[in-house]
Amino acid sequence: MTKVQLQETEHATPTESIRIGVYVCHCGLNIAGSVDCEAVAKFAATLPYVVVSKDYRYTCSEPGQELIRSDIKEYKLNRVVVASCSPRLHEPTFRRVCEDAGLNKYLFEMANIREHCSWVHLHDRESATEKAEDLVRMAVARAALLEPEEENTVPITRKALVIGGGVAGIQAALDLADTGYHVYLVERDPSIGGRMAQLDKTFPTMDCSICILAPKMADAGRHPNIELLTNSEVQEVKGYIGNFKAKVMKKPRYVTDECTACGDCVPVCSVTVPNEFDVGLSTRHGIYIPFPQAVPSTYIVDRELCLNKENIIVCDKCIKACERQAIDFEMKPEILELEVGTIVVATGADVFDPASLVEYGYTKFPNVITSLEFERLINAGGPSGGHIIRPSDMKIPETVAFIQCVGSRSERGHLYCSNVCCMNTIKDSLLIKEHWPETKIYVFYLDIRAYGKGFEDLYKRAKKEGVLFIRGLPAEVIEDRKTRNLWLIGENTLQQELYRINAEMAILSIGIEPRKDSAVIQRLLTLSRTQDGFFMEAHPKLRPVDAPTGGIFLAGCAESPKDIKDSVTQASAAAARASILMAKGKVTVEAITPRLIEENCTVCGLCARVCPYNAIIFDKEAKRVEFIEAACGGCGTCAAECPFDAIKMRHFTDEQIFAQIDAATQLDAEKKIIAFCCNWCSYAGADFAGVSRMQYPTNVRIIRTMCSGRVAPKFVEYAFARGAAAVLVSGCHIGDCHYINANYQTLKRVEKLWKKMERLELNKDRLQLEWINASEGERLASKIREMQAIVGSVSAEEIENSKKMMRKG
Amino acid sequence: MPVRIWREPLDADKIKVSKAEIHILKDQCKGCDFCIEFCPKQVLETSEELNIKGFHPPIVIDESRCVLCDFCTAICPDFAIFVIEKDCKEGC
Numbered sequence: 001m002t003k004v005q006l007q008e009t010e011h012a013t014p015t016e017s018i019r020i021g022v023y024v025c026h027c028g029l030n031i032a033g034s035v036d037c038e039a040v041a042k043f044a045a046t047l048p049y050v051v052v053s054k055d056y057r058y059t060c061s062e063p064g065q066e067l068i069r070s071d072i073k074e075y076k077l078n079r080v081v082v083a084s085c086s087p088r089l090h091e092p093t094f095r096r097v098c099e100d101a102g103l104n105k106y107l108f109e110m111a112n113i114r115e116h117c118s119w120v121h122l123h124d125r126e127s128a129t130e131k132a133e134d135l136v137r138m139a140v141a142r143a144a145l146l147e148p149e150e151e152n153t154v155p156i157t158r159k160a161l162v163i164g165g166g167v168a169g170i171q172a173a174l175d176l177a178d179t180g181y182h183v184y185l186v187e188r189d190p191s192i193g194g195r196m197a198q199l200d201k202t203f204p205t206m207d208c209s210i211c212i213l214a215p216k217m218a219d220a221g222r223h224p225n226i227e228l229l230t231n232s233e234v235q236e237v238k239g240y241i242g243n244f245k246a247k248v249m250k251k252p253r254y255v256t257d258e259c260t261a262c263g264d265c266v267p268v269c270s271v272t273v274p275n276e277f278d279v280g281l282s283t284r285h286g287i288y289i290p291f292p293q294a295v296p297s298t299y300i301v302d303r304e305l306c307l308n309k310e311n312i313i314v315c316d317k318c319i320k321a322c323e324r325q326a327i328d329f330e331m332k333p334e335i336l337e338l339e340v341g342t343i344v345v346a347t348g349a350d351v352f353d354p355a356s357l358v359e360y361g362y363t364k365f366p367n368v369i370t371s372l373e374f375e376r377l378i379n380a381g382g383p384s385g386g387h388i389i390r391p392s393d394m395k396i397p398e399t400v401a402f403i404q405c406v407g408s409r410s411e412r413g414h415l416y417c418s419n420v421c422c423m424n425t426i427k428d429s430l431l432i433k434e435h436w437p438e439t440k441i442y443v444f445y446l447d448i449r450a451y452g453k454g455f456e457d458l459y460k461r462a463k464k465e466g467v468l469f470i471r472g473l474p475a476e477v478i479e480d481r482k483t484r485n486l487w488l489i490g491e492n493t494l495q496q497e498l499y500r501i502n503a504e505m506a507i508l509s510i511g512i513e514p515r516k517d518s519a520v521i522q523r524l525l526t527l528s529r530t531q532d533g534f535f536m537e538a539h540p541k542l543r544p545v546d547a548p549t550g551g552i553f554l555a556g557c558a559e560s561p562k563d564i565k566d567s568v569t570q571a572s573a574a575a576a577r578a579s580i581l582m583a584k585g586k587v588t589v590e591a592i593t594p595r596l597i598e599e600n601c602t603v604c605g606l607c608a609r610v611c612p613y614n615a616i617i618f619d620k621e622a623k624r625v626e627f628i629e630a631a632c633g634g635c636g637t638c639a640a641e642c643p644f645d646a647i648k649m650r651h652f653t654d655e656q657i658f659a660q661i662d663a664a665t666q667l668d669a670e671k672k673i674i675a676f677c678c679n680w681c682s683y684a685g686a687d688f689a690g691v692s693r694m695q696y697p698t699n700v701r702i703i704r705t706m707c708s709g710r711v712a713p714k715f716v717e718y719a720f721a722r723g724a725a726a727v728l729v730s731g732c733h734i735g736d737c738h739y740i741n742a743n744y745q746t747l748k749r750v751e752k753l754w755k756k757m758e759r760l761e762l763n764k765d766r767l768q769l770e771w772i773n774a775s776e777g778e779r780l781a782s783k784i785r786e787m788q789a790i791v792g793s794v795s796a797e798e799i800e801n802s803k804k805m806m807r808k809g
Numbered sequence: 810m811p812v813r814i815w816r817e818p819l820d821a822d823k824i825k826v827s828k829a830e831i832h833i834l835k836d837q838c839k840g841c842d843f844c845i846e847f848c849p850k851q852v853l854e855t856s857e858e859l860n861i862k863g864f865h866p867p868i869v870i871d872e873s874r875c876v877l878c879d880f881c882t883a884i885c886p887d888f889a890i891f892v893i894e895k896d897c898k899e900g901c
Binding site: 270271272274275276278279280281282283307308309312314315317350351353355363366372383384389391394516 | 811813814
């Protein structure tokens with residue numbers, strides 16, 4: 001631990017003459033409302049190397065940017081610090097400003113005094129201002145040690161992978177293919193089409209769903225630039241923006257392309273099972289086509305159901321029936337290795353299973369059906385030929401009740417609004433009225449959300465047609481044993497009276513939920529999910545279709561519940577975003593990769609062992625350690641692992657981080673929490689806490705690293721040696737790490753540190769580890785609140801002890 | 810599409826279910842048990858009974874399970890088993 005001793009004081013001084021300009025942004029009242037920006041700017045002027053310091057109303061505005069540009073020239077600035085919002089929002093903006101003025105963009109630094117300060121300390125102006133000053137002090141200290149970096153460019157493969165063949169995936173694939181790029185469209189089911197293929201009509205125009213979808217499906221099927229991979233699943237994705245390598249397993253159909261879809265094989269097949277496409281309301285055989293418009297128009301054998309097991313042909317009836325000899329039980333799964341530059345995730349959503357809401361009696365009462373079952377019943381090609389019939393007696397009901405928000409907007413399901421159910425019900429009610437005008441229809445709702453173009457008109461039309469809207473969901477549905485009719489009992493909250501209404505059939509308007517297996521795609525592509533479980537976008541307003549991982553885009557219900565129009569819009573947007581990358585043909589990689597300091601390296605190989613990307617070539621014999629820049633993700637876990645300080649992480653150097661710790665602990669260290677947050681999850685989580693105005697104590701100082709794996713034990717030890725009361729290390733949840741598995745190293749290192757603290761008889765509660773994802777702002781806020789108690793309990797003696805112990809090591 | 814499937818399909822009564830009639834020529838059987846072993850629907854099992862040659866011929870446990878794949882007929886070395894489809898025009 002001699003290193004720590006050396007670093008104890010100002011361990012690094014810049015070599016050149018540093019001239020820093022500091023710009024403190026008011027962001028209207030967003031920052032100025034709880035931070036005295038003028039005072040912060042005045043304070044910044046007193047810091048070392050700062051030659052100019054100003055506060056400005058909106059620094060990101062054009063005049064604000066111009067101010068920085070002209071100052072860079074006028075004051076010969078060679079470092080710029082902007083104290084404003086999160087670098088995750090405006091770092092690119094200000095980096096561009098610096099570049100415009102001839103300054104290398106890596107010489108720019110940001111202090112996050114909005115998301116991490118003014119918004120989370122709304123009611124304590126004095127402490128918030130103090131914290132803002134500290135954050136600026138940290139930023140200036142780091143800025144002084146920043147170095148100019150050159151970015152490498154890597155070529156982009158001009159091919160795209162679209163995962164999911166619903167309407168969003170189809171649209172994205174078509175747009176990309178029309179632009180001229182080769183597209184692999186991967187679909188897990190035997191046909192593309194997705195949920196939209198199951199629907200009867202669409203709102204608000206009442207177009208026939210399959211009639212508008214089928215031509216698109218056919219286009220996708222025969223487009224020369226689209227390679228359709230149905231009955232296939234993505235198994236592995238490696239690489240990075242522009243250069244992904246995906247492994248796709250193409251499961252055998254046991255029916256070759258020779259199939260003409262004549263259907264002669266079906267009647268001879270002696271095994272049957274409920275048809276999933278018709279939600280089990282009809283039957284299909286062991287050899288089948290999911291629905292008549294399926295693309296590809298090729299039958300498929302369900303081997304789970306088929307009598308023929310591996311290597312034994314027990315039943316050959318379909319083989320004999322097929323004139324074209326298209327059935328081949330010898331087909332084997334194929335693994336395809338695809339090289340693509342961009343990926344569109346359009347994996348769709350599942351529907352809520354209402355069986356868990358026992359009061360509605362789904363699965364208990366035959367005449368309680370779901371809205372998806374209704375779609376198949378009202379569809380002319382469906383199991384009842386377009387007649388809504390009561391499953392109990394196959395009669396057309398005279399009274400129908402729709403129950404809204406089943407599984408949505410409730411603790412007993414999902415908290416969010418599923419977006420489409422209100423309009424879907426209104427559409428369904430009109431469909432019933434169109435076929436059977438005498439039907440009495442009740443809609444039990446909480447709020448009717450008819451927010452889109454043409455939606456309100458449709459709602460009004462339904463009311464005019466005599467559909468009765470009753471505010472207040474039924475508390476219970478009871479079945480009349482004899483007639484199988486249903487009694488719906490609840491409170492009409494508008495009239496404040498109880499209702500007890502008899503209906504012959506009840507339709508549960510079920511919500512949309514994330515795919516049950518979204519964790520698989522999440523892991524394959526290192527994506528994040530919101531608390532609701534849908535995939536998270538890079539920025540909710542400004543980058544709504546970009547995933548946080550470069551080169552990956554989101555479309556359709558995988559991102560959030562949405563209707564067909566929004567899915568199509570988002571798919572086209574995702575395709576356009578992907579096209580922009582591929583049109584450029586190359587992409588610059590952030591200069592945050594490591595450099596070897598050869599004189600320190602002992603060729604021990606520890607770095608190679610922890611690298612999640614196998615990007616370090618280690619050859620003990622040849623005494624060679626080499627970094628493969630293109631494969632490196634830039635997490636920095638190698639540098640944290642190196643015991644000899646032989647790895648320099650560019651833009652996140654040891655010196656820069658030590659300088660931030662120094663600055664953060666300069667005043668009142670014994671009251672402070674030093675928090676290391678990874679860029680992708682925890683720092684974003686802290687941003688989210690800010691955006692949501694979650695209030696927490698002001699004594700935390702967040703240091704951003706790309707990955708929690710960058711947090712070397714020496715940083716934590718140094719923070720304690722400087723007298724910090726507590727340290728928080730925080731990263732993505734285990735299994736969700738943006739850098740595959742680098743956070744396992746974080747866990748190991750923190751566990752080691754805990755052991756060490758125990759050995760030194762220090763209170764190990766002062767070091768906390770918490771996994772916080774980008775949507776868990778509250779988790780971060782409550783962790784800080786919890787740690788506040790630890791800070792309060794740490795005695796001056798304990799602080800002195802840790803200062804001594806950690807210095808000694 | 811993982812949606813809960815629990816109802817009896819509406820067309821359950823219309824779907825043709827094969828009605829098999831299994832015939833075993835007991836005395837032709839030499840008890841190789843191929844038919845029992847390879848039946849994909851587990852329709853047969855070895856009987857206690859001894860045939861004229863002193864072997865245990867198979868017996869039918871559940872005829873309704875048979876889907877008329879005819880594999881037993883195909884693999885029987887002694888032509889001792891065959892299945893015919895019942896004529897269900899007047900109900901079975």
